Amino acid sequence: MEKVCHITTVHPPFDTRVFHKECKTLEMAGYEVVLIAQHNKNEIIEGVKIIALPKPKNRFERMFFLTKKAYRLALEQSADIYHFHDPELIPWMIKLKKKTRANIIYDVHEDVPCQILNKHWLPWIIRKPVAWIMDGVEWLSAHIFDAIIPSTPKIADRFPKVKTVVIQNFPIITEILFTTNLIPYVQRPQSFVYVGVIASIRGIAEIVRAFSLLSDIFKIRLELAGTFSPNEFVNTLRALSGWTSVTYHGEISRKQLVCLLGRVRAGLVVHQPIPNEINAQPIKMFEYMAAGLPVIASNFPLWKEIIKENQCGICVNPLNPKEIARAIKYLIEHPEEAKKMGENGRKAVLEKYNWENEGKKLLKIYERLS
Numbered sequence: 001m002e003k004v005c006h007i008t009t010v011h012p013p014f015d016t017r018v019f020h021k022e023c024k025t026l027e028m029a030g031y032e033v034v035l036i037a038q039h040n041k042n043e044i045i046e047g048v049k050i051i052a053l054p055k056p057k058n059r060f061e062r063m064f065f066l067t068k069k070a071y072r073l074a075l076e077q078s079a080d081i082y083h084f085h086d087p088e089l090i091p092w093m094i095k096l097k098k099k100t101r102a103n104i105i106y107d108v109h110e111d112v113p114c115q116i117l118n119k120h121w122l123p124w125i126i127r128k129p130v131a132w133i134m135d136g137v138e139w140l141s142a143h144i145f146d147a148i149i150p151s152t153p154k155i156a157d158r159f160p161k162v163k164t165v166v167i168q169n170f171p172i173i174t175e176i177l178f179t180t181n182l183i184p185y186v187q188r189p190q191s192f193v194y195v196g197v198i199a200s201i202r203g204i205a206e207i208v209r210a211f212s213l214l215s216d217i218f219k220i221r222l223e224l225a226g227t228f229s230p231n232e233f234v235n236t237l238r239a240l241s242g243w244t245s246v247t248y249h250g251e252i253s254r255k256q257l258v259c260l261l262g263r264v265r266a267g268l269v270v271h272q273p274i275p276n277e278i279n280a281q282p283i284k285m286f287e288y289m290a291a292g293l294p295v296i297a298s299n300f301p302l303w304k305e306i307i308k309e310n311q312c313g314i315c316v317n318p319l320n321p322k323e324i325a326r327a328i329k330y331l332i333e334h335p336e337e338a339k340k341m342g343e344n345g346r347k348a349v350l351e352k353y354n355w356e357n358e359g360k361k362l363l364k365i366y367e368r369l370s
Contacts, residue, residue: 027048087112111152114274168353171289190221201274205236208243215244222246261288278300
């Protein structure tokens with residue numbers, strides 16, 4: 001049995017892509033799977049051995065000390081394949097490659113240079129130089145690692161084609177589609193959902209403002225789930241009049257997610273038009289589709305193409321609360337058409353936008369490296 005070791009210093013141990021998709025896919029395929037991640041103890045969960053990293057006090061400690069500890073723990077594993085998920089680990093993974101000669105996979109979740117341009121904690125004057133440096137570091141290191149796995153085709157354009165395979169972050173259809181006790185669509189309350197990181201760039205303030213425009217017309221609710229980034233952003237939202245229409249669920253489990261999606265009218269994904277968002281493919285959009293929900297999405301070219309091709313939602317200007325409100329109003333007033341949009345989205349996920357197809361590509365990479 002070949003041994004593989006996934007490493008992350010940023011993501012939680014039960015991150016959907018890292019644990020529920022990649023690690024579990026490999027474990028079910030017969031690999032011995034170890035995951036090094038921040039956790040409170042060493043344990044085996046669903047066949048995956050988790051080796052705990054301590055929680056760092058701050059970002060500096062994580063980037064400069066936790067990464068070194070992750071490297072040392074990884075070295076102890078003597079794995080056949082190492083699979084890491086964070087750009088801050090690149091120097092240590094190069095060292096690990098030289099030390100062990102093992103195969104190493106870089107899993108690129110984000111367009112890192114674009115992401116850096118929007119890091120609020122970095123002084124704006126150094127963002128462009130840091131982004132440029134990281135672009136060069138990723139490009140050079142890609143020639144050292146054995147495989148690159150970007151999460152979108154746009155990210156893949158930055159890496160050598162010969163060793164790059166796009167594995168998109170699509171839903172696990174058995175997890176989202178097949179659930180019980182769902183409320184029939186036309187009988188559901190006038191509730192809409194957003195799940196994910198609750199941040200300004202995700203358009204949450206605009207969504208809340210849109211709900212304030214409709215609260216006098218409909219008995220409307222926004223079901224909001226996730227964590228605030230930064231934590232203080234919750235105060236900004238609470239100051240908006242539309243906050244009275246919000247039910248905040250906090251961070252929820254995968255099972256709770258399925259239940260929540262089964263009792264709302266539509267899913268919202270109205271990220272703001274910044275470079276790292278325009279070409280992203282947010283998992284929440286496809287999870288909404290998998291659950292049979294119409295989608296209200298930003299009118300980015302890529303997103304419009306997906307929505308229009310599959311006739312599964314409405315695209316809006318994410319900076320315009322009135323336009324978001326009109327889309328919400330339309331779906332409430334046309335429940336049969338909204339239901340059909342949801343059915344179209346579900347069909348598209350079953351046929352093409354699903355992890356079951358992407359997982360096969362992951363296994364082919366591992367078979368090639370074995």
